[in-house]
Amino acid sequence: MTKYYDDDFYRPPESTTAGLMFPARSKLTVRGFTLAQTPAEKRWRQIISASQGERETCLLVLADSNLWNLHDQPETVAFVDVDGCQRTHRFDYLAEYRDGLKVALAVKPASRVDRINFRTTLKAIRRDLPMGFADKVCLVTENNRHPKEVQNAQMLNFFRRSPDEHADALTLERIATLTEEVSINDLISPMGLGARGYRAAFRAIYGGLLQANTREFISINSIVKPRKRNG
Numbered sequence: 504m505t506k507y508y509d510d511d512f513y514r515p516p517e518s519t520t521a522g523l524m525f526p527a528r529s530k531l532t533v534r535g536f537t538l539a540q541t542p543a544e545k546r547w548r549q550i551i552s553a554s555q556g557e558r559e560t561c562l563l564v565l566a567d568s569n570l571w572n573l574h575d576q577p578e579t580v581a582f583v584d585v586d587g588c589q590r591t592h593r594f595d596y597l598a599e600y601r602d603g604l605k606v607a608l609a610v611k612p613a614s615r616v617d618r619i620n621f622r623t624t625l626k627a628i629r630r631d632l633p634m635g636f637a638d639k640v641c642l643v644t645e646n647n648r649h650p651k652e653v654q655n656a657q658m659l660n661f662f663r664r665s666p667d668e669h670a671d672a673l674t675l676e677r678i679a680t681l682t683e684e685v686s687i688n689d690l691i692s693p694m695g696l697g698a699r700g701y702r703a704a705f706r707a708i709y710g711g712l713l714q715a716n717t718r719e720f721i722s723i724n725s726i727v728k729p730r731k732r733n734g
Contacts, residue, residue, distance in 0.1 A: 537561050537660065543572035543599070547664075550575045557595050557610045560643050562656040564598050564608070568711040572599040577607075582631035585623055592628050597637060607637035613644040651718050658721070659709050662702045670696050670703040678712055681729045688723040 535558055536549040550565075550573060552558040564573055577597040584590050596608040611621060622642065629640045673694045681690070691700030701723055707713045713727040 537565070538664065539565050539573065539660065540663070541565070541570065541572045542601075553595075554610070556612060556643075556645060556648070559648050559653045559656075560608060560610045561596065562653060562660055563648060564596065566652075566656040566659050566709050567600075568709055569600045569602070570598060571601045573597070574599075580628065580632055580636060582628045584627055592624075594637075594640075604639070605637045606639045606641055607632075608641050608643055610643045613646055616642065616644060649718050651720050655717050655721050659705060662705055665702075667699055667703060670694075670699040671706060674700065674703040674707050675712065678707060678729055684726050684728040686723065687721070687725050687727055690727060691723075 536551045537558060538547050539550050539561075540547045550561055552561055552575070561573070561575070564570060574597040575595070577594055579591040579593045581589065581591050592609075594607040595610045598606045598608060600606070609621075609625060616622060625640060625642055632640070673696065674691070677690055677694065687701060687704045691704055694700050696703070704713065704727065705721060708715045708717070708721065708727065711730055714730045715721055715725055715727045719725065
């Protein structure tokens with residue numbers, strides 16, 4: 504059992520919890536990892552990826568404010584393929600959301616999906632999923648990842664590594680006074696925090712406090728407005 508400490512001493516991130524490790528050098532995979540701290544965990548952890556597509560997908564999932572936890576390379580699932588043969592499949596990620604929804608993610612290049620008829624295989628996998636493993640199964644290709652959204656998600660992951668409660672609190676106070684759209688620059692200038700204010704506004708967008716067009720690179724000139732709360 505991992506022991507957590509409430510102090511300011513540096514401790515390295517936890518190792519990945521992946522059920523499968525890729526070779527460090529391979530012609531078929533490009534192994535890497537992303538450092539992340541999900542709401543379900545209290546320590547930074549390595550989340551591995553075997554391709555650039557997997558890494559981009561990982562960053563996009565981590566940027567979702569509704570995410571609770573993300574598991575890389577979860578346990579394999581057995582299924583009967585279209586040819587009647589018993590096979591196993593390991594999803595690339597298993598995402599758990601705050602509302603309890605669990606989504607299994609299969610990440611592949613679109614060209615390979617078509618070449619191996621993976622959509623048909625995925626239907627068989629979905630049909631035979633064990634009870635409780637996942638509520639939904641999603642195929643993710645490069646067609647589902649907008650380049651600017653990926654770029655913003657990468658920036659967000661970087662900004663999250665340096666928490667700034669003071670800047671976040673001041674930004675929250677500024678957001679509470681907004682009645683119309685403003686640029687991020689106009690939002691943060693009165694606080695006098697410079698780059699700290701920009702990073703706080705960036706986190707506020709992905710924290711569900713501000714609305715912005717995430718399919719454009721989020722700069723100090725980006726237009727934001729308060730996000731409407733239900734109820």
